[in-house]
Amino acid sequence: MKKKSVYSYWFLVPMLVIYVVLFIIPIAISFFFSLTNWTFDGWSFCGIENFKTFFTEPSLYSSIGNTFIYAFLTSGLKVVLSFLIALFLTSGIKTKTFLRSVVFFPNLVSMIAVGLTFKAILNPTKGILNQFLGVLGIDGRDWLGDVSTALYSVIGVDVWKGLSIATVIFIAGIKSIDTTYIEAAKIDGANGWQLLKSIIFPLCRPAMNSVILLSLIGGLKSFDLIWAMTGGGPGYATDVIASVIYKQYAAGYYGLSTAGNVLMYAMIAVIAFPLQKFLLKAEEG
Amino acid sequence: MKKRKIKYLIGDIIGLTVAFFVFIIPFMFIIFNSLKDTKEANLLKFSLPDTLHFENYIEVITAKDNLFLTSLKNSLILTVGSVIILVLVCSMAGYVIQRRRGRFMSFVNFLVMSGLMIPVAILPTIWVMQGVHLYKTLTGMILLEVAFHTPLSIMLYRGFMANIPVELEEAARIDGCSPLGLFVKIIFPLLKPITSTIIILNAVTVFNDFMNPLYFLPGSENSTIQLTLYTFMGQFSSSYNMVFADVVIITLPMLILFLIFNQKIVDGMVAGSVKG
Numbered sequence: 001m002k003k004k005s006v007y008s009y010w011f012l013v014p015m016l017v018i019y020v021v022l023f024i025i026p027i028a029i030s031f032f033f034s035l036t037n038w039t040f041d042g043w044s045f046c047g048i049e050n051f052k053t054f055f056t057e058p059s060l061y062s063s064i065g066n067t068f069i070y071a072f073l074t075s076g077l078k079v080v081l082s083f084l085i086a087l088f089l090t091s092g093i094k095t096k097t098f099l100r101s102v103v104f105f106p107n108l109v110s111m112i113a114v115g116l117t118f119k120a121i122l123n124p125t126k127g128i129l130n131q132f133l134g135v136l137g138i139d140g141r142d143w144l145g146d147v148s149t150a151l152y153s154v155i156g157v158d159v160w161k162g163l164s165i166a167t168v169i170f171i172a173g174i175k176s177i178d179t180t181y182i183e184a185a186k187i188d189g190a191n192g193w194q195l196l197k198s199i200i201f202p203l204c205r206p207a208m209n210s211v212i213l214l215s216l217i218g219g220l221k222s223f224d225l226i227w228a229m230t231g232g233g234p235g236y237a238t239d240v241i242a243s244v245i246y247k248q249y250a251a252g253y254y255g256l257s258t259a260g261n262v263l264m265y266a267m268i269a270v271i272a273f274p275l276q277k278f279l280l281k282a283e284e285g
Numbered sequence: 286m287k288k289r290k291i292k293y294l295i296g297d298i299i300g301l302t303v304a305f306f307v308f309i310i311p312f313m314f315i316i317f318n319s320l321k322d323t324k325e326a327n328l329l330k331f332s333l334p335d336t337l338h339f340e341n342y343i344e345v346i347t348a349k350d351n352l353f354l355t356s357l358k359n360s361l362i363l364t365v366g367s368v369i370i371l372v373l374v375c376s377m378a379g380y381v382i383q384r385r386r387g388r389f390m391s392f393v394n395f396l397v398m399s400g401l402m403i404p405v406a407i408l409p410t411i412w413v414m415q416g417v418h419l420y421k422t423l424t425g426m427i428l429l430e431v432a433f434h435t436p437l438s439i440m441l442y443r444g445f446m447a448n449i450p451v452e453l454e455e456a457a458r459i460d461g462c463s464p465l466g467l468f469v470k471i472i473f474p475l476l477k478p479i480t481s482t483i484i485i486l487n488a489v490t491v492f493n494d495f496m497n498p499l500y501f502l503p504g505s506e507n508s509t510i511q512l513t514l515y516t517f518m519g520q521f522s523s524s525y526n527m528v529f530a531d532v533v534i535i536t537l538p539m540l541i542l543f544l545i546f547n548q549k550i551v552d553g554m555v556a557g558s559v560k561g
Contacts, residue, residue, distance in 0.1 A: 005385065006454065006458055006464045006467060007380070007381045007384045007385040007464070008381070008464045008465075009381070011377040011378060011380065011381040011464075011468070012377070012378050012381055012382070012393060014373075014374045014377070014378075015374045015375060015377070015378035015397075015435060015439070016378075016393070018370075018374065018428055018431050018432050018435070019396075019397065019400070019432050019435045020396075021413065021417070021432075022410065022413065022414075022428055022429055022431075022432035023400060023405070023410075023432040023433065023435075024396065025409075025413060026405070026406040026409035026410040026412070026413050027403060027406045027409070029406070029409040029412070029413070030406035030408075030409045033408065033409055033412075038408075040411075040412060040415065088296065088300060091293070091296065092289070092293050093293050093296040093297045093300060094293065094294075094297055095297045095300060095301060099300050099301070099304055101547065102304045102308050102309065103304070103308065104543070105308065105312070105543075106308065107489065108489060108493075108536060108539040108540055108543050109493075109532070109536050109539075110492075110493035110494075110495060110511050110514075110535065110536075111493065111495060112493075112495045112511050112514050112515060113511075113514055113532040113535065113536065116514065116518060116528060116532065117311060117314070117315055117529070117532060118311075120314075120318075120329050120525060121311065121314065121329075123329055126328060126329040126330070127329055128310075128314065128329065128330070128331045131331075160307070213402075217401070217402050220404070221404045223496045224495045224496055227495075227496075228495075228515075242404075242496075245407060246499075246500075249407065249408060249500075254408050257407070257408055258406070258407075258408050258409065261404070261406050261407060261408070261409075264404055265403060265404075268402050268403060268404070272402045273402070276402075
């Protein structure tokens, strides 16, 4: 008889029961219900009708584009800015401990609280941003009420909040670099830029990949902030898939709402999985 | 050497100035306005209050039949409950996933890691919750938060386990330790640093969660702390002092947690996730 392993499968059972029943099974079911007209009392099969509606109704398909813009912009900005901040905060400056806490602080405040606060700060007539710009002689605008700026304003606030966790990951990445590499490079006469390019940057790849993926996926799923700041408006200018899912649910179109969920899966399958593979490959090679 | 010092000093000044405008002003703005009277707060000015109105806080706490206190209780039960279960369940699972090999284990690992990317299927989840009679219950919400935060917690535990030498376990096994005893007495205590990280990360996320309770725990008797903000925004839409007072008190518990665990967050990340 085979000797029993100390790493008993029983250790996995509690996790698997909770995770599979409450997370995996609903996902599996969603593919079916996205093809139906559904209320909790009953359902009727309607083929790909829900998806057709999604791609023909302007109020719905604009959300797909917005989700892309939102995810890519927030992710890109977070990666670049938080890397620079992390470099700055791991340098020899004296106030770095204090500044690290300050940068981390927004992470403690909930998205919904951040959203409501910035709604006040961005207020077109009274908000402090426009008053500050006024002092500098720049005309402010109705950041959240104007179709052309609403989405980008929410993106800006998302980046403001999301920098904290990205910066922590980069700081952890930079700190875990063996200092002997850096010292050796310095002895060889490397200047700051060479040090950054040939040592810090490549050795931070794992941290960078984590930040890219986490923020991109977070962006694709984003709901709280948009809901608190604009509710998807003005018009449908800031509607993303997650807010459409909620709106269709509130309106009683459960099948359509679930189709939104499935579209989100498709996006993740098309973007996030290949990106992860690509990043892992780049990390190794 | 002197030139370097000046460079760092300039860095300090720039860093502090930018941090002041970008991060500190918004927080001062919240606190100042939470202490103003309604008329003054609605001007949304960045200024010290003319007179201090600490009673705003009491009003927020007692508004709508102590909705705030009910919500605080719910949020605390939800946060503490799900964090405890997460730590217990995921430390065990992460341990076995890291140590054991084989086709079944790769499948489990794949299943769990996909959860890092895949969003929750909302309406089917409600449907399943109704099926197991846990919809609109705090117990159900706790189990949901556990399910949603399992992937990240397991990833962190698994990463940390990789640095714990196997020899320890072999020695214990020769001494006749049972698998469970081995885990409880030897492994779990060694996981302490990453457990702290997992506690704070999950506590902050669950406590600040808005979307999931909105969907899975409706009803005012089930309200959580983040939903009060949403309710008050409707009720107090013309009194920003109340909204900001609410923002301050719902952030305080996390601030306290942060002050206790501050250093551990980065340490845990260095040890666990990044090295993977």
